[in-house]
Amino acid sequence: MVQTAAVTPSLRDPLRNADFTVLVAVQCVTNVCVWVFVVAVQWTLTVSGESSTVIASVQTALAIPFLLFALPMGVWGERGAGPVLMRGALLVLAGAAAAAAVLASIGDVPPWLMLATVVAVGAGLSTITIAWQSLMPHIVGRPLAGTAAILDGASYNGARAIGPIIGGALLTATTSEALFLALGVVFAVLVVPLRSRRRVGSAMPRSSERMLPALAASTRFVWNSAWTRRLLYRLSVFGVPSSCLWALLPVIAHERLGLSSSQFGLMFGLVGFGAVVGTVAVMPIRRRITQNAFICAGSLAYAAVLAAVATVSNVVVVAVLMVVVGASWVGVQSSWMMAAHGALPTWIRARVIALMLLVFQGCQAVGALVWGALTDIVSLELAFAAAAIVMMCAGMGALVHGIVPAETISPTLDDETRSAIPLAPVVEESAPVRVTVIYHLRPGGHASFRALRRDLARARRRLGARRWTAEVGTDRVIERFDFCDVAEYRRYLSTG
Incomplete structure (x- = not known):
């Protein structure tokens, strides 16, 4: 259950773990370099006179790999492959940067070729992000997972502050091909500290599920979890309007404010700076109000900025915004990540977080194209105004129908029920399993069971049951639910 006023551990606590400190530092440097890369590509396309749709497509290209790889990478992460995935992803990033350097040296290439390198960078970033999310709770322990997620978010957003500033300054001081080549070298060097931590996550439980059954289990869990569906919906209605700023900030900087590449990098970096400062500054507010109210306040503040930024021509005011x-x-x-780490059961957490990233990045990808096309068709001001209205509605919806409470997200079987369904002897591990539970009803128990029937069915299916039936008699209920094989049944019994 997500607590609305729980005592939050100190932000220093996860940093006492050496493995966490090293890996979060690698994450931070990687993200800095990714944002240097993104800013360099965005600004190159902007000053070359490409349309708003093409410029906005940089964010789409960065997000597309999350749609393709998020769930498979989540499954591989649960198999303990996180460190290997992270090392491989860094090599992909190095290759993408080298390819961008070659394209920049050629000059006058079609924009889709440069966007293809952004897709490759997105593939590396998505793999590292999901592998890290699967490792993090096992490195610091579940009690500190929420706090570690805040620090990880601060690292990511700190990179958003530093990366664009570095990228803008280097674009002014050197050529784009030299910049891309330097990024490739940094990505390759980052493999070294990861190799020294090869045993990280070796103690985490390994999932033996095959890929397709694992993906099917993820779908079944989400379909039968109203809370998870609500969380994904809230991610979506925040992700679509928020993408407007990320996609069209280069257009505002170049056309409305007349900034240079270094000034654009600084402007972009102020968003990340606000995120880093906000990580600490909003902690007292987070402790004093409910999670839903906190999300609402953040969404409304974002909506106010969207409404103002496209009409303001003063550089200082835009910087503050x-x-x-x-x-x-x-x-x-x-808030999304804290809720997920605190509420999701261990066996499915990495996959659902991967799905969260998939949904959010998908909304960012689609939103970027929508706002870019709307700018080309109508105007920049109307595109931002529409995004502000959608964001305001999302904020008010979060206050009324937010992500708290989450009492039924991780159903735990009570001891009496557990003892009623022991693992019976089986001939083959691949044999299907049928579980039968008999409930003896007290007087008036029929009404109570009818009220809980739907929740009980969904709880069983969330944990892996394929079929579920309940026969209601005069004084008892016979519940039956089936599993595909013994391995699925063992995972069901271990959930809690």
């Missing part, structure tokens, strides 16, 4: 939107962004984003 970037800090505000950064704090709002990290506050809402960290």
